[in-house]
Amino acid sequence: MKILIINYKNLILGGIEHYLLYLIQNCLQKKFRIIWLTTDSPIVDNSFAKFVPRLEKVVVKRFGLKRFYKTPKIQINNDDEVIFISFSTYDFIFSERVCRKNKINAKLFYILPHFKGVNYYYEDCLKFGSVMYKIVVNHSKKFFNKLINNNSLFCFADKQVESINTRYDLNLSVEKIKIPPFEPVKNFDLPLVRCRFRSKPFTIISVGRFEFPHKGYLIGLIDAVATLIIDNYDINLKIVGHGPDKEKIMEKINSFPEYIKKHFIVLSPVSPLEIADVMNDVHMSISLAGAVSQAARNFLISVPVRHWSYSCECYGFLPESKANILSIEKGIDVKDIIKQVYKMDEASFILYSRKSYETFNLDIDQDFILNQKNVSLFRYNLIERISNSVFNSGVRLATFFSRKILKKYVY
Numbered sequence: 487m488k489i490l491i492i493n494y495k496n497l498i499l500g501g502i503e504h505y506l507l508y509l510i511q512n513c514l515q516k517k518f519r520i521i522w523l524t525t526d527s528p529i530v531d532n533s534f535a536k537f538v539p540r541l542e543k544v545v546v547k548r549f550g551l552k553r554f555y556k557t558p559k560i561q562i563n564n565d566d567e568v569i570f571i572s573f574s575t576y577d578f579i580f581s582e583r584v585c586r587k588n589k590i591n592a593k594l595f596y597i598l599p600h601f602k603g604v605n606y607y608y609e610d611c612l613k614f615g616s617v618m619y620k621i622v623v624n625h626s627k628k629f630f631n632k633l634i635n636n637n638s639l640f641c642f643a644d645k646q647v648e649s650i651n652t653r654y655d656l657n658l659s660v661e662k663i664k665i666p667p668f669e670p671v672k673n674f675d676l677p678l679v680r681c682r683f684r685s686k687p688f689t690i691i692s693v694g695r696f697e698f699p700h701k702g703y704l705i706g707l708i709d710a711v712a713t714l715i716i717d718n719y720d721i722n723l724k725i726v727g728h729g730p731d732k733e734k735i736m737e738k739i740n741s742f743p744e745y746i747k748k749h750f751i752v753l754s755p756v757s758p759l760e761i762a763d764v765m766n767d768v769h770m771s772i773s774l775a776g777a778v779s780q781a782a783r784n785f786l787i788s789v790p791v792r793h794w795s796y797s798c799e800c801y802g803f804l805p806e807s808k809a810n811i812l813s814i815e816k817g818i819d820v821k822d823i824i825k826q827v828y829k830m831d832e833a834s835f836i837l838y839s840r841k842s843y844e845t846f847n848l849d850i851d852q853d854f855i856l857n858q859k860n861v862s863l864f865r866y867n868l869i870e871r872i873s874n875s876v877f878n879s880g881v882r883l884a885t886f887f888s889r890k891i892l893k894k895y896v897y
Contacts, residue, residue: 487519487563487566487567488513488516488517488518488519488566488567488569489518489519489520489521489562489566489567489568489569490509490510490513490518490519490520490521490569490571490856491520491521491522491523491560491568491569491570491571491581491584491592492506492510492520492521492522492523492541492571493523493570493571493572493573493577493578493580493581493584494506494522494523494524494572494573494577495524495525495528496524496528496529496530497522497528497529497530497531497533497534497538498529498530498531498695498728498755499531499533499695499727499728499755499756499757499758500694500695501599501642501775501776501777502573502597502599503531503533503534504669504758504776504780505597505642505665505668505776507533507534507537507757507758507759508668508669508758508852509668509852509855510534510537510541511537512852512853512856513856514537514540519542519566520540520541520542521541521542521544521560522538522541522542522543522544523544523546523558523584524543524544524545524546525545525546525548526545528543531755531757532755532757533755533756533757533758533759533760544558544560545558546558555580557580557583557584557587557588558584559588560584560588560590561588562588562590564591568590568591568592568593569592569593569595569855569856570584570585570590570592570593570594570595571595571596571597571855572594572595572596572597573596573597573598573599574605574606575596575605575606575607575608575629576605578594578596578633578638581594582594593858593859593860594638594860595638595639595640595855595858596633596638596639596640597640597641597642597665597855598639598640598641598642598646598650599642599646600646601643601645601646601648601649601812602649602794602814607626607649607653608622608625608626609622609623609626609653623653623654626653626654627653627654627655627656630650630654630656631654631656634656634658634663635861636860636861636862637858637859637860637861638860639663640663640664640665640855640858641663641664641665642664642665642776643664643775643811643812644660644664644809644812645811645812645813646812647659647660647663647664665854665855666848666850666851666854667779667846667848667850667851668850668851668852668854669758669779669780669783669850670850671783671846671847671848671850672783672784674785674840674843674847675785676836678766678785679785679835679836679839679840680832680836681766682766682767682768682769682785682786682835682839683769683832683835683836684832685767685769686720687720687721687722687749688719688720688721688722688769688827688828689721689722689723689724689767689768689769690707690711690721690722690723690724690768690769690770690771690772690824691723691724691725691726691764691765691768691770691771691772691773691781691786692704692707692723692724692725692726692771692772692773692777693726693727693756693761693771693773693777693780693781694726694727694773694774694775694777695727695728695729696727696728696729696730696731696732696734696735697729697730697731698731698734698796699794699795699796700793700794701774701793702794702795702796703774703791703792703793703795703796703797703798703799704725704735704798705734705735705738705796705798706795706796706797706798706799706820707723707772707791707798707820708723708725708735708738708739708750709738709798710798710819710820710821710824711723711749711750711824712742712746712749713821714821714824714825715745715746715749716746719824719825719828721749721824721828722749722750722751723749723750723751724751724753724764724768725750725751725752725753726753726754726755726756726761726764727753727755728754728755732752735752736752739752758780761780761784762784765781765784765786768786769786769787769827769828769835770786770787770788770789770824770827771786771787771788771789772789772791772798772800772820772823772824773788773789773790773791774790774791774792774793774811774812775793775811775812778790778804778811779811779845779846781842782804782842782843782845782846783843783846783847785839785840785842785843786839786842787803787827787835787838787839787842788804788842789801789802789803789804789807789820789823790804790807790808790810790811790813791817791820792813792814792815792816792817793812793813793814794814795814798820799816799817799818799819799820800817800818800819800820800823801813801817801818802818802823803823803838803841803842804841804842804845805841805842805844805845808845
């Protein structure tokens, strides 16, 4: 039997979950047994509701420090073909432990979802260039090299490959480790695009998790749209998503007078399988990462914006801005792009909608990760396991005490 093990806590909505939605759907159609490593009370979005009852839920118990888990027991037959995927550095190391303790011969894959962040790159919790930073980078380089040599590492986007190459002085090719498009592509719908152009009022959509400062652009986008409304532009902004910082979005919207507030519409998360319905009356999308390509595949003018910034800076139209769907580089004022689209004639609107669509109208491969093979079984020897455990604990403790000291004497 073919088995997929998913090592991921919650099934909500975001880039990783977008991928998992199609992967789970594909594997269930192929009669896979799917095991989901999660917690006692995971958060599950409605998008996954019809799939979750068909998954085998294995609860992972936490103990001690927040990121340490007890190894669960999983029953696998010797002749089963097992694929085990994780989405953070610690979770990948944990997946190796699960296999070792349960004597599972699995293909282990780490799908790297971001280009920065301590969950993926331990050195990001330290001061750049410090002695400790250099020690951690050296350790991380060895770890990622081992993954690469074993065909265990994959990425969602060019930017993540670039980040690995820059951090660890490597020369990875995008073609080798980038996961190809997995979302089915529809034929360009010209009547729908024409209908969108003629619909009123002019409507912008932004889809994503409310997680700041990573996606702080939403605060800047709300300010930009409010400014344009004051300047007599008839614009609505649909914000679709959820997350820990939803309250900040609502506070920002509620800070405006009623005649401005009514132009902002905050919607609960919508499944990628149903998002097209929400976009029917929308003129353009302003977002980042996977939401850029999602909007483009639904025939919208899709504009990528800057990560990790509370000002909304964008990079222009597709396809020229494709390289910036994951970027922290300074962009241009989003209001200028909104004004351009707002003032477009029908022919230009169709042209730029088609350009967005064609940027991501690529051949899909939903079986890509299923067809990959490791060079050998991924195993740490005893010294490596001890080293990594001590290293992981040391980095987290150093981060904790550093923040305490900074808070007391600097902030």
